[in-house]
Amino acid sequence: MLIAMMATPVAARPHGSASDSGTPPPLVAELQAIAGKAHVLWRFDELRSYEYDGSIDVGHPDAVVLVGSRQEVVEVVRLARRYGKPIVARGAGTGLSGGAVLSRGGIAIGFSRLRRIIDIDVLNQRAVCEPGVVNLDLTKAASRHGLYYAPDPSSQAACTLGGNVAENSGGAHCLAYGVTTNHVVGLELVLADGSTVRVGGAAPDVPGYDLTGLVVGSEGTFAVVTEVTVRLMRVQEGVRTLLASFDTIDDASRATSAIVAAGIIPAALEMMDRLTIQALQRAGHKGLPSEAQAVLLVELEGMAEGLAEQVAAVQGLLLESGASEIRAAQTADERDRLWKARKGALGALGQIKPNYYLQDGVIPRSRLLEVLRTVSEVSERYGLPIANVFHAGDGNLHPCIVFDQRVHGETDRVVAAGADILRKCVELGGTLSGEHGIGLEKQAYLPWVFSPVDIAAMRAAHRAFDPDDRLNPGKIFPQPGAPSAGAAQTADSRQEES
């Protein structure tokens, strides 16, 4: 993900396709007939904020329709089919790999109106939701029953369940409880031909192929999701949150590997390095150790009896690995403050430079030390500061390259540096993305991990769902004629052209 925090990148838009005034084009008129005039956006200015998601990639929709029901989704999909237009489903647009960007134009189906929690079945610990339900809103609604929805992406206050399903989103607490696919049990889908299908369901082990499991993480290319059934978890009895400081990032890496190797699976195990801590301090976050080169945020959950033992064991491992200080959050307030710092870390990096490029790579957890050394070498080689703020316990890196895109050529160097880090992840037995997805950003890298035969199998699965390639086309797979280093690498030159 490339983020422009000050300058807004502007892409070349098609000319003359949608005028600012006058009668709407026929496609728009038909969309208005389906969803109502107020819910169809088509004028130049209305569409601007729908050209982006959380990545830098840009695409211009023909129109955006904010649907109010499943039936409207069905009609829009049929209409798009008739016009030969792509369909891209869109939640909150927080995705980080270009998944919601209409790189080939077409109709964006916005789900911001479908945000009803249809049912919370407390006894069976299931919830049925419309796809526009915001992730955190579900947890808030479930919390009065002592339940919560476990996957918690950093954007959980904005991102939607529909988007989470598309991207198979993760989050800080996925270490112990798994990612979206482990919590989604059923879906209602509208297929590219306009038919509606239910897959999976609240009951377990539905006979037949696990279509739910295939659709989760398919980045909106298999079907438009119109309803999501998830499982909810019981809030644990106790929680302890520790912040351990280290004089070297190597020690923090060793501590992480030592905890996992000891068979302790914390609810969360997050690392932040010195650059991140400095940025957070500049942004006004208090209570972080100024001298530390790295901190680990360790959260342990469970019954009172086991918790005390676990905390003692983790503290022992942290100290053995060279922790210079361990603080325990004494109150819920202190815990919240630590998590606010963690979840606000990316925003705070704007204190260092105007732009950041957030990478997402995964490595086997025992290889943390090596990969972080590579990150540091890459930083020196390219002369670019790189902050590390990530899910250490999962081996899910988020090196964050801070830069200034106004400096000529810097964006290209940033993308090249990101690619070098990803290459190392793959070399160490890891992969290209743990939770952000491939989308447009990493499609050119897909052959680093999958052979043509593997990719052909993925395309075959796609054909079973969307044989005419109508749903979110142009994502995930390397595109013929695209530059070898991927869409992201061209971002800088695209901006300069416009």
Added chain:
Amino acid sequence: MLQTERSFGVAGLSPSEVARPETPDAVAAALGAAAAAGKAVVPWGSGTKQGWGNAPRRYDLALDLSALDRVLEYEPADLVITTEAGIPLGALQRRLAESGQFLALDPPYAATSTLGGTLATNASGPSRLLYGTARDLVLGMKVANPAGELVKSGGKVVKNVVGYDLNKMHIGGLGTLGVMVEVTLKVHPLPAAEATAGATFDDLAAAVAAAGRIYRSVLYPRAVELVRAPLPGMPAGNAWGVLVWCAGSPATVERQVRDATAWCQEGGARESLRLDGDDHRALWAAVSEFGRDLPESTVLAKLTAVPTRIPDLAAAAARAHPDGAPPLIAHAGSGVLYAALPGATVPVLQALTRAAAALGGAAVLEAAPPAVREALDVWGPTRDDFPLMQALKDQFDPQGTLNPGRFLGRL
């Protein structure tokens, strides 16, 4: 069963050939050659669950995968293992236990069944309450396809959203879309302590209420079962039993046992029991193996629904039993119930299937006499998502080489 294994017979059919390839490449080559010659192939692990599914439409080649039994990569510090798919689960668990770890699956035939067969049938056991099922434990796989190629999906790390998650269609796919040759799994540390807390009840409703209070609680037990079956360590008779698999640190286990026992007593339990050590292990092995040594005339039905529907599933099973009291065990917190139904006829089983569907679930016949299997689809009726399943089958096995006719809708 033993004879079936040796002869590679399935539902009275025998193959004209048996291949026992020794490498993944050789599996792909054998499968590719068979498909090219228009042969029908049954992938074969150790044969323990070849009674599952419908009878094959055709059967030419048994593809014996038992030679693929090597562990390829195991780094205990990563809690990840990569192994060939023909390894027996028992051998895999022994290897992991050397490092204090285990694969959190406790399906039937746990000693002899192969990893590949376990995954292809999505077999599970009581521990699914805490650890989930195969879909939650598989990180990646390599699969031989009918074109004679090896196809990789997923990876070797615990978080991965690169490309489509094709692992999912092979788990529980009964080998109808490809043949697993290599699998990467997420493993767990062995709990430091374990024990069973149990209680018996005269009344089903009281037993269900007590079980629910436990599996919905902060105790997070490994398993909560509702049983009415002869099990080692359980009092004989026709009472309903609630069994709680407590696991964790010694202090945690004591807390789980204490609270679970107290809640059962408050809920009207007739008697309580606690099992430790070998007794505890023997009980849970028997729960996992429930219904696996039945006479041929007995149907073993797997009934599913949301957990609060367990009493309704039990009632539906009772209606399918001559005395109205079938032996059964239920993974109560997961919504899965197994019932042994001696002499159940086709109309009775059709009614059972309708009852399960009406509860929002399904009835799958994991064991049934030949006459029943001829008359019924053992997976139950297809639903409106079946055309998507057919489309997948058409994409991945267009000639119907793999286990033809055996899966849902006779795919």
